[in-house]
Amino acid sequence: MENLYEQLYEFISGLTIVDTHEHLPGREEDRPKETDVLGEYLTHYFSCDLVSAGLSKNDLERCRDASLPLAGRWRLVEPYWNAARHTGYGRSLDIAARELYGIEGISAATIEELNGRFVASRKPGHYQKTLKEKARIRTSLLDGFQPDKPCDRRFFTPVFRLDLYRGMFANGSASAYEKLNGVSPTGFDDWLEATEKTIGAALAAGCAALKIGDAYNRPLYYADTPRADAEAEYRRFRSGGKPDAFAFSENFQNYMTHFVLRLADERGMSVQIHTGLQEGNGNLLRNADPLLLNNLFLAYPNVVFDIFHMGYPFEHTLSALAKNFTNVHIDMCWAHIISPAASVSALYEWLDSVPANKISAFGGDYCFVDGVVGHSIIARQNVSRALAMKVRDGAFDIEQAKDIAQMLLIRNPERIFKLID
Numbered sequence: 001m002e003n004l005y006e007q008l009y010e011f012i013s014g015l016t017i018v019d020t021h022e023h024l025p026g027r028e029e030d031r032p033k034e035t036d037v038l039g040e041y042l043t044h045y046f047s048c049d050l051v052s053a054g055l056s057k058n059d060l061e062r063c064r065d066a067s068l069p070l071a072g073r074w075r076l077v078e079p080y081w082n083a084a085r086h087t088g089y090g091r092s093l094d095i096a097a098r099e100l101y102g103i104e105g106i107s108a109a110t111i112e113e114l115n116g117r118f119v120a121s122r123k124p125g126h127y128q129k130t131l132k133e134k135a136r137i138r139t140s141l142l143d144g145f146q147p148d149k150p151c152d153r154r155f156f157t158p159v160f161r162l163d164l165y166r167g168m169f170a171n172g173s174a175s176a177y178e179k180l181n182g183v184s185p186t187g188f189d190d191w192l193e194a195t196e197k198t199i200g201a202a203l204a205a206g207c208a209a210l211k212i213g214d215a216y217n218r219p220l221y222y223a224d225t226p227r228a229d230a231e232a233e234y235r236r237f238r239s240g241g242k243p244d245a246f247a248f249s250e251n252f253q254n255y256m257t258h259f260v261l262r263l264a265d266e267r268g269m270s271v272q273i274h275t276g277l278q279e280g281n282g283n284l285l286r287n288a289d290p291l292l293l294n295n296l297f298l299a300y301p302n303v304v305f306d307i308f309h310m311g312y313p314f315e316h317t318l319s320a321l322a323k324n325f326t327n328v329h330i331d332m333c334w335a336h337i338i339s340p341a342a343s344v345s346a347l348y349e350w351l352d353s354v355p356a357n358k359i360s361a362f363g364g365d366y367c368f369v370d371g372v373v374g375h376s377i378i379a380r381q382n383v384s385r386a387l388a389m390k391v392r393d394g395a396f397d398i399e400q401a402k403d404i405a406q407m408l409l410i411r412n413p414e415r416i417f418k419l420i421d
């Protein structure tokens, strides 16, 4: 078994893979400058495990503050770090420290040396070293297309985030409309036309998918809401002066979601949807159950739904949906560090229940680039482990396992996001 794993891991480590989802700065020069290794590594993810372990939010803010002495901040965080360092998030950072800076284990003994090497590395070329040489990524789909600030296409393929155009951040939508058309949107038809135009422009600019991230703020059930209800809400919003970010009701969001999915359906577009665990500490997890999307899967058969984070902890629900629907695909972005063990066992189960061309097995989902290296290595380990278990069981032989690995990490995302040149 160990030998099977080693053989597969060696093969999978050599693959140049596709990364389905990142939040990195789109150009290397836009990385935050006033930071150090603790500030950057506690931007997200592991910081949530530390808070879960008992670190107060005030102390977390102090630990992130690079203007304070590093040794004192380390002392503050150390007991919680040691309690959580074995999680996927913790291991990812240890791997990054080893692979990028030659430091074994982030600890009181190594933090100063690690920081020195981290600060010294903050110069052009770090994206090349991390994303290309260490993580071996062909391209990363980058959440958050900005028309006036294109991302560096050597590393990224943009994804258009839809939240603006469905009323979640309605102010931004109005100003985006103004930019595009030179006038403010007036009637509801203007709004719909603007949405269609903007999506068309994003696609023309190279966006590979649309993205819906609503599960942080509302349930993922989008009722098929009558136009009149959405339009009434739109009129109230437009006549109400300065709106706040969540001025629009769920009815408006529901209608706009169906409107956008109708466009996506006509064009056979891919739509990425956040499901499962929300980043941060504390949220309504049931809002993010992929089962809530069931009506959309039925209504829009030509949309390629790419369902994020393997739905964790609803990965078995997602398994049944992906098995049942041609248009539902499983995306393991973020999953390998949320829970390495759950990722291995889910993949092991899916290969019994879901066609292998329905699964994309890697997306780093980091805001800082070093984390992508740690995550990519854990993902390669997990895929190797699940495939080795299937070979041991006699489900297929090692050559077929290597072929499946290439589907999961390369060919499926290339097809789903039309990345083939």
Ligand SMILES: [Zn+2]
Residues within 6 Å of the ligand: 021, 022, 023, 143, 365
């Ligand atoms: Zn994300």
